[in-house]
Amino acid sequence: MRTAIIIPARFASSRFPGKPLTMIRCADGVQRPAxxxxxxxxxAAAAALPGDVACVIATDDDRIADACSALGMDVVMTxxxxxxxxxxxxxxxxGLAEVPDLVVNLQGDAPLTPIAMVRAVVALAVARPDLALATAVMPATPAVLAHLQADAAAGRVGGTTAVCSRDGRALYFSKSIIxxxxxxxxxMAxxxxxxxxxxxxxxxLAAYVAAGPAPLELQEGLEQLRFVDAGLAVGAAHCAAPAWDLIELNNPSDVPLIEAALARRAAVEPI
Incomplete structure (x- = not known):
């Protein structure tokens, strides 16, 4: 099986412009782009997956492309x-040399994604060819839930929550806490x-592009809602919370939190 792990990255984020190139202090103490x-x-995830796995950055911005290429990353312009x-x-x-059997979208603002979650999502997609999309959910730890609540209280848009059916299908995703x-x-849940x-x-992916934007997708700012709106099956791999707080880089205030989580991650899952 051929798998491509694609990291989409854009500079013009409305909430946090230039966040892929935001400097963060890594576990070794060196500051690098996020x-x-x-x-x-x-x-690290590619090394743990079966078959032939390639990794690539997908961007439309020369600043991101140049920075990534300088650090030895493969880049495809979109x-x-x-x-x-x-x-x-x-x-x-x-822009890939070969069309893969499976595409993994690992967000450029999610540097704390655990290897086990990538494996779980890939395993679900392989086991369930009826699914248009496989994704990951995990119970919010008290610390992460408190972070979401603090963002909501301050009027910031933070992480995303989901609700699922008993058979593991994702029913809805929201920037609100649901x-x-x-x-x-x-x-009860x-x-x-x-x-x-x-x-x-x-x-x-072709069906997703052909469907065009959905109102709920645009209102929530959540791309995965286009699958839900189009009636395409979305499966959720329920994963355990890792030993570090899983925080996305959504706002400048997330930088010190991510730096602390990277240090904790290095103690249990060096990458």
């Missing part, structure tokens, strides 16, 4: 018109944190 840690996570990372992954296929937990009530990690086959 995307270099996503690349390291992708390379059109500026790509609306999100999934469309960018679809566009990147034209499901609602009434004050003083006992939760955990808050599931959605991890920015996807696996799909090239045919599903």
């Amino acid at each position: 995307i270099s840690q996503s690349w390291a996570a992708a390379r 059109p500026e018109a790509c609306l999100n990372g999934t469309e960018r992954c679809a566009a990147a296929l034209a 499901p609602h937990i009434a004050p003083g009530s006992v939760p 955990p808050v599931l944190l959605h991890v920015g990690l996807y696996a799909y086959r090239p045919a599903a």
Whole structure:
């Protein structure tokens, strides 16, 4: 099986412009662009997957392409018109030497993605060819839930949560904290944190592009909702929380939190 781990990266983020090139202090004490840690996570995951696995950065920005190339990363240029990372992954296929059997989208702003989660999502996609998309969810730890709540209280857009059916299908994703937990009530279901990690086959990517943007996708700012809106099956691999806080780089205030989590990760899963 041929797998391509594609890291979509764009400079013009509305919430945090230039975040792929934001300097963060890595576990060895050296400051590097944030995307270099996503690349390291992708390379570590590639070594743990079966078959032939390639890693590539997909971007439309020369600043990102030049920085990544200088650090030894493989880069594919994609059109500026790509609306999100999934469309960018679809566009990147034209720049690959071979069309892969499976595409893994590892977000450029998710440098803390565990290897085990990549393996779980790939395993789900391989086992369930009926799925258009396989992704990952995990129970939000108290620290991560508190981080989400702090972002919401401050009016910041933070991480993404999901609700799933009992058979493992994802029903909805939101930038709000779902499901609602009434004050003083006992939760019947955990808050599931959605991890920015996807696996799909090239045919599903083509169907996604052909479907065009969905209103819910645009309103929430969540690309995966286009699959849900189009009635395409989305499977969620339920993963255990890693030994470090899984925080995405969504806002400048996330940088010190990610730096601390990278140090904790290095103690249990060096990459």
